[in-house]
Amino acid sequence: MEVNAVRGFNDILAPEIERWRILEEYARQVLEEFGFSEIRVPILEKAKLFSRSIGEETDIVEKETYTFEDRGGDLVTMRPEATASIVRAYIEHKMYAAEPMAKLYSIGPMFRHERPQKGRFRQFHQINAEVFGISHPMIDAEVMAIVIHYLSLVGAADYNLQINSLGCRRCRLPYKKDLQVFLTDRLPQLCGDCRRRMERNPLRAFDCKKPGCQEVMTEAPHVADYLCSECTEHFKGVQYYLEVLDVPFTINPRMVRGLDYYTKTSFEVIAGGLGAQNAVAGGGRYDRLVEELGGPDIPGIGFAIGMERLLLTLPKRRPSVDLALFIAALGEEPQKEAFSLSYKLNRSGVRTMIDYEGRSLKAQMRRADKFGARFVLIIGEDEQRSGKSILRDMKKKKQEEVPLHTIFEEITRRLGGGSP
């Protein structure tokens, strides 16, 4: 019986790997330029961590996590996102002690048990960045600017930054109450889901795609009108500093995020070509989270970029093999010679390939061409006897005799000299 991969868990094969590496390299480069340092946190955490941070009643924790008892009887969860783990590590290692400000980033897989669809997988990868200890709106703008800068650097186009403010505890409660009243008055017009959500998370109704609900929600009160003076000031500041950095954005008062810990600023980057799952990046401020997880009262803000989704928006590229040399050998002795020569050349950085099957010269030439070899070295019985070989330049379609023992110098000279 054939065993295949678990649903929603993907292999990343050779043609794709190059694109992944580019995303990772640029992420490291950009984030380190902006003063972030890498942190690697475990994939498995105690289940409590996520129910406390993301929220007990959120869909993610309620029905999307891979949670199970390990052999020691501990309830553990495969992380559905990275922020909680990074905050946990920040507290656990008392990173705030000497200096509360910290900029951390991490790249790795996350796990959510959802039905896969375009741009959504059960194992997916995120680039995460978190900033602790700064409550000034400048950092909110900077973090968003970094995301945008990164996206344009890797070649993304057709994306749009949307921002909103969710307020803090003080302003969100009265807003939630008023929204509930508003929804109760219009109960008959709402779909079953939204009626159910009303109690715990009325904000969700904004996200509902049912036409009836959308129509109702166009008249619903906005958080923006309920923000306390501090939150209003902060939100104004964020917009001001985004303008200072020339980062275009749109305010989306209907944007709500699915994680409980967000306060004040929240943002998403929406991209075209993604299907229904159109957010490539998302993030926001979480001023209460560090304290809620047992640390001191330190604010935080962060973002996550979905790598699979980002790749979907980026153009595909034909991978080039860039083989320097193919050695075509004819006969047993020459084959042995080719075998040992290719080993030496590969060891010295000249990417070389041979044919192991003893095919005809024609077949070997075809393979050389298929693998994109820049040069082909032909060794037959005659050449071996005379100590010479034929070196053919596949691009220039020219060949000449070269002494076998100087072949390494010859190849490196030609490859190094006139760039291919």
Next chain:
RNA sequence: GUGAGUGUAGCUCAGGGGUAGAGCGCUGGACUGUGGCUCCAGAUGUCGAGGGUUCAAAUCCCUUCACUCACCCCA
């Protein structure tokens, strides 16, 4: 978890009761020791799986699995 669509060669897909197909790719030949182009030849399938109807099923019926998209939720 719910709904819809699709499963036939390595890939993209035709065929809808009567011998399993095309294009691309692959292997070889034309060119006996020289690649791409052209021409010719060849190999490869439990027709997703299991059951049923039938003289006969890739085709009709039932069940099941997988994939895809959407709902939901989000990166």
